[in-house]
Amino acid sequence: MSGKIIVITSGKGGVGKTTATASIGAALALEGKKVAVVDMDIGLRNLDVVMGLENRIVFNIVDIVNGRCKVKQAAIKDRRIDNLFLIPASQSDNKDALTPEGVVGVSEELKEEFDYTLMDCPAGIEQGFENSIAAADEAVVVCTPDVSAVRDADRVIGLLYARSITPKLIVNRIVPLMVERGDMLSHEDMVDVLSVELAGLVPMDDNVVVSTNTGVPLVLQKESKAGSAFRRIARRLNGQNDLPIVVPQSQDRFWKKIGSRLGIGR
Amino acid sequence: MKKNSGQEKTPVRLKGLGKALCITLDPRDPFDYLKDELVKQFQDKKQLAVNTKIVFDFGGFQGYDDLIVELSAFLKEQFAVGDVSGPLKSKPKHANRPKRLEDMEKSWHKYQSEALILSGRVRSGQKAAAGKHLIILGDVNPGAEVIAGGDILVLGSLRGTAIAGNPDNEESIILALDFRPTQVQIGGYVAAGNPSSAEKMIEFAHIEQGTIVVEDYLKADPFGKIPWPQVR
């Protein structure tokens, strides 16, 4: 088995990399793939918390790279989803504990073991970024609809192209009502500047916080719009390229449309 | 070597040459004609001319030292110009070519291309620099920087920072098909970008009386007034 390593990155912090990694990882596993999500944020790990697995950590990615354990020993099986594994970050080591060469050194073992390895990249473009992209075959850039996130995403996209990686874009935390009112950047405006292929559009969704607090994966929550957006993104990354992009809509607009069709609107 | 009086005369031209002014004329034209032409040319540049160094370009014709002395005296008296110097040495093979023919046909052939042409998107954090002119076939994103010793032409959208005429060429322009830069600088002058105008037009920035001005390029047609192609 030779799998793929996909890095989830953004430049700017707090835009939803960890949320995206956990959700896409879970969705790919639900598609029947064997998936590892790797927390590359050394010293500031939180993917384990988001997935509700913090109490099972024994080994971490630094241990794997330094040869203290095998990939299989460090990978923690998810409680709910088969085929989904977490490789946590080390909380105690500092950022220099990993090197790009070290990560590349274990990439074959990861690809042997898993169909997909998702690297949850830390914010910024320093050492942690370099480590995360070192072994990546593909990249997904997460960006929120604001000018500074776009600026940082653009920087990261440039750095990825410089390493011959063609990234795809996820726009996260879209508030359709604000976009319709012109108070928020539209995804078209963002693609216009960033000029990369869209992997998907994810709306702002309270279920994200609920999921983090309860440990129930977002993609298992039937009602979650963000969850279904991430499921579609996973299918698209898994080769279903023709799956159409769904643009998040506000309820408001939905009712307006029906209204006008029945002739009761203004 | 005097031309026949019936022969067509060559227009006198004035051109900025760094901090100096370069006057191109045909030294074989009658002195009165040259004087008249100079008055015409200097009329609307009076302030500019005061104490400015003048360089004559006789289109390759040698041996008109008397004319230089005469013209120098005339310009100093009329317009209080600074130092006046003669033609730069030019290659003898052009000596007998009328200047206008040279200009219209070939004058630019001997120039190596001095424009750097790049295609693609310049992204945030990236910097594209050229010693002289810079042409971007593509877009310049917010957070990106384009720098040139001469002009910057963006055949696309300019949203980042553009620095033309770096460090001190105030003649340079910045042009974009979609002009909405974060900031522009020309020859040391700085201007903050404005939201682009509502209607789609090709705009360019240049220096006018010590400030950066942005205008509709096709309407202003700044180079259409030059009667024949020149090397820029």
Ligand SMILES: Nc1ncnc2c1ncn2[C@@H]1O[C@H](COP(=O)(O)OP(=O)(O)OP(=O)(O)O)[C@@H](O)[C@H]1O
């Ligand atoms: N679609 C969404 N709807 C609502 N909240 C969201 C959404 N996506 C992310 N969030 C919230 O935004 C916050 C930041 O998300 P997350 O931790 O995934 O970002 P990150 O890019 O990994 O941050 P860091 O750079 O610190 O690692 C979290 O509180 C998360 O719950």
Ligand SMILES: [Mg+2]
């Ligand atoms: Mg994170």
